[in-house]
Amino acid sequence: MKNCNLATENFSSGRRNYFLDFKRAVNDNRYLSITRSDELDDGSYKRSSVVVFEQDFHFLISAMSSLFHSAVYLHQDNFSVADLVHLRTHGANKGIKSWDVNLRPREKFIALGGEQMSNAELIAMLIGSGHSDVSAVDLAANVLKAVGGRLDLLAAEDHKSLSRFKGIGIAKSSAILAALELGRRMCSV
CATH class of the missing domain: 1.10.150 (DNA polymerase; domain 1)
Known part of the structure; x- marks a missing residue:
């Protein structure tokens, strides 16, 4: 029995192709496979993948949320990493009510x-x-x-x-x- 694709998305940027596949494994576990495929000069492709199992999705989402939150402040003048740390530890509500609905x-x-x-x-x-x-x-x-x-x-x-x-x-x-x-x-x- 083969792993089954439940949903898939893909997009390209130049010579890079990205594939996001939500799959079910033969043992019935579900996971997200994120693959990047780079077209090389000789026409072949180099692929690299990351797999995240369903029980870890909330960690991935939390990490991505934190990353995007931090990225918002990257280009603000006079905003240091110390300011961001202070904002995240003292000024931001960490409770679930502060999460995306x-x-x-x-x-x-x-x-x-x-x-x-x-x-x-x-x-x-x-x-x-x-x-x-x-x-x-x-x-x-x-x-x-x-x-x-x-x-x-x-x-x-x-x-x-x-x-x-x-x-x-x-x-x-x-x-x-x-x-x-x-x-x-x-x-x-």
């Missing part, structure tokens, strides 16, 4: 459904908020990272172990554990 977990859930969301985004909806340094999505990603991304191991955690994360107390740990318990019960019916 289409990237916010609740709005994304309504528009696309839960199937299109990462585990971190779904858990972020349960916990509701992060803390001053971390969004709810990043906080949820940190919790998942601690259990190797495995929901079965997360379900085995208790309130005390979840509360070791800054920003998670008894209410948020209860929401996470209750949702996982409901999922367990649904699977045992």
Whole structure:
């Protein structure tokens, strides 16, 4: 069985061609393949590719958003890198409310459904908020990272172990554990 293209886009600039392919692998994982193809003088092509798996899309989007945000200030007179760092750490709201509406977990859930969301985004909806340094999505990603991304191991955690994360107390740990318990019960019916 071969990997399946779900969606594709391409564009060219001079002797360079770019291909963005959203694919499904034979193991049913979905990923984005970004390929650049350069036409060489002899008529052949040199290709280079990057692959990003679906569970890492939110990291890619976050990184691109941060990059574009930084690029906005590149050509402003008398605006230094130190000014940008200060703006990002003190003057900018890092919360989910500051995100593009289409990237916010609740709005994304309504528009696309839960199937299109990462585990971190779904858990972020349960916990509701992060803390001053971390969004709810990043906080949820940190919790998942601690259990190797495995929901079965997360379900085995208790309130005390979840509360070791800054920003998670008894209410948020209860929401996470209750949702996982409901999922367990649904699977045992």
